[in-house]
Amino acid sequence: MNTSTQRRWLTSGDLNGFLGLVVDNLSIMAFLATALTVIFKFPADVVFLRMFPGTAFGVLLGNLAYTAMARRLARRSGRADVTAMPLGLDAPTSIGMALLVLGPAFLGFKQGGMDEHAAAIATWQLGMAALVVMGVLKFVLSFFGAMVQRHVPRAGLLGSIAGIALVLMGFLPLVEILKVPVVGLAGLGVVLYALVARGRLPFGLPGVLVAFIVGAVLYYVLGPLGWLGTGYHAPVAWQWRFALPLPTLQWMQGLAYTVPYLPLILPFGLLMVVGGINVTESARAAGDDYSTRDILLVEALATLVAGFCGGVAQTTPYIGQPSYKAMGARSGYTLITGLVIGLGGVLGYLSNLIELVPLSVLAPILVFVAIGITVQAFEATPMRYAAAVVFSFFPAIARRLTIKLSDPTYVSPEHFAGLFNDSGHGISELAVITVLGNGFIITSMIWASFVVALIDGRTARAAWIVLLGAALSLFGVIHSVELAGGVYLPWLLDPASRSLVWQFAGAYLALAAVLLLLSLQDCSIARA
Numbered sequence: 001m002n003t004s005t006q007r008r009w010l011t012s013g014d015l016n017g018f019l020g021l022v023v024d025n026l027s028i029m030a031f032l033a034t035a036l037t038v039i040f041k042f043p044a045d046v047v048f049l050r051m052f053p054g055t056a057f058g059v060l061l062g063n064l065a066y067t068a069m070a071r072r073l074a075r076r077s078g079r080a081d082v083t084a085m086p087l088g089l090d091a092p093t094s095i096g097m098a099l100l101v102l103g104p105a106f107l108g109f110k111q112g113g114m115d116e117h118a119a120a121i122a123t124w125q126l127g128m129a130a131l132v133v134m135g136v137l138k139f140v141l142s143f144f145g146a147m148v149q150r151h152v153p154r155a156g157l158l159g160s161i162a163g164i165a166l167v168l169m170g171f172l173p174l175v176e177i178l179k180v181p182v183v184g185l186a187g188l189g190v191v192l193y194a195l196v197a198r199g200r201l202p203f204g205l206p207g208v209l210v211a212f213i214v215g216a217v218l219y220y221v222l223g224p225l226g227w228l229g230t231g232y233h234a235p236v237a238w239q240w241r242f243a244l245p246l247p248t249l250q251w252m253q254g255l256a257y258t259v260p261y262l263p264l265i266l267p268f269g270l271l272m273v274v275g276g277i278n279v280t281e282s283a284r285a286a287g288d289d290y291s292t293r294d295i296l297l298v299e300a301l302a303t304l305v306a307g308f309c310g311g312v313a314q315t316t317p318y319i320g321q322p323s324y325k326a327m328g329a330r331s332g333y334t335l336i337t338g339l340v341i342g343l344g345g346v347l348g349y350l351s352n353l354i355e356l357v358p359l360s361v362l363a364p365i366l367v368f369v370a371i372g373i374t375v376q377a378f379e380a381t382p383m384r385y386a387a388a389v390v391f392s393f394f395p396a397i398a399r400r401l402t403i404k405l406s407d408p409t410y411v412s413p414e415h416f417a418g419l420f421n422d423s424g425h426g427i428s429e430l431a432v433i434t435v436l437g438n439g440f441i442i443t444s445m446i447w448a449s450f451v452v453a454l455i456d457g458r459t460a461r462a463a464w465i466v467l468l469g470a471a472l473s474l475f476g477v478i479h480s481v482e483l484a485g486g487v488y489l490p491w492l493l494d495p496a497s498r499s500l501v502w503q504f505a506g507a508y509l510a511l512a513a514v515l516l517l518l519s520l521q522d523c524s525i526a527r528a
Helices: 012-039 044-077 091-111 116-141 145-151 154-179 181-196 207-222 250-285 292-308 321-326 332-347 349-356 359-379 383-391 394-405 413-420 429-437 440-455 459-474 495-527
Strands: 087-089 315-317
Touching (some): 012 044, 012 091, 012 207, 012 321, 012 332, 044 116, 044 292, 044 349, 087 292, 087 332, 091 116, 091 154, 091 250, 091 359, 116 250, 154 181, 154 250, 154 359, 154 383, 154 394, 154 440, 250 315, 250 440, 292 315, 332 349, 359 383, 383 440, 394 429, 394 440, 413 429, 429 495, 459 495
16 A cells, blocks of 8 residues: 555546536536526526525535545555545536526516515525425435335436436527527537547546637637627626625525425435435445445535525535546545635635636536436436336426426416416317426326336336326326426315316326236236
């Protein structure tokens, strides 16, 4: 054992790892801020002074803990090549929080009569409360992670998150790329060359960093010359935004606001538990034997602390630990990343960097992440379950359509309501799209799970899964008939809404009955 090497805090590989990990976190925070401030016209000061400090603090604490775990494993094993588990903001759920929870909630609060600032504060409280709910769920499930993994098929777990990746993380940033195509496509080309085709860049520079630089140079060189049209906006003046991530109880005021969003919030937490198990197994296969429970507990506590301190996006261990290990990173890269992100949230330089970097520069990175997550859903799932993965995408597509169609700048609320309630020829198409999209993550899990059971020849199990879908649809956990996707007691709804509930729940019951009859036939064939 080389003791001097083991005790080194920083290696050249750590610098490469730091560049990759910090840009990943920065791009997610940038998209979170840009989605809120540009798409939903959310006040920037609430994002940068209230949401960012706590969010970044969670990244700091998690990375410090993972750094300490790596150092401890290196001492215990007598090895100098132990690589820390990378931790950062989870891309799919952070983007999902912005587009599916925080943004729509902000618009809803304003439509309910709140002024802009009050609506922004209520949205911040909702985000904090959502993070606390996810943190508690992850903390509890960290002791039962293996059981969750056994009972929910991988096709259901990965398919549901791949749906978010493909429809929200991939398509939406692609639109932003094509709004400023000269900048966006060039950056996307670098990403595809370096990270998808595995091409080598000059001096071995990370692909994400080079794409970032290429896009920024094109934007700030061509933009002032007028070659980017109206896609260029001059940078705002640099300003220090100092804000400490102090604990606050304001999240308690947001708990009531979380109820309509629980069908989204709870699966977000569940996915991170299973993801934590998978990345720990990946690190173990690469030679670093971390305790699965400890990895899960750290991410749960980091999420909880972030929520208590004003954060709105959850942390997660990243899947790329073997990649960081291959580039020579050890434990220094997580330490530096945590400090840079954590202090950036406090001192405010992260917000200035984000304001300097347009979405068209960051979007190619998000498209790559979306491609990677979607590809992983197929690669990590046996080929015979590919149909189940594809089937699980449809609810996410419906949700994306609902987000766009319910935007009052495209379709007026009155016209939307008229189309939704038009029952002249059965359930209206708009109602089907909306109801299918509500609770789409859980719907995706159920759909993929019952198809997996069918493929495995376990028809009776498929019927029981469908019966679970009937129960969940009855109370709006999936297929909520409310536009916001809230849960309810069906007998308290108006007659038209109640009729929709009965039809969707009845559809699942009818399917379950058919599957149970088919399972009897399977049994008779097996006996014969």
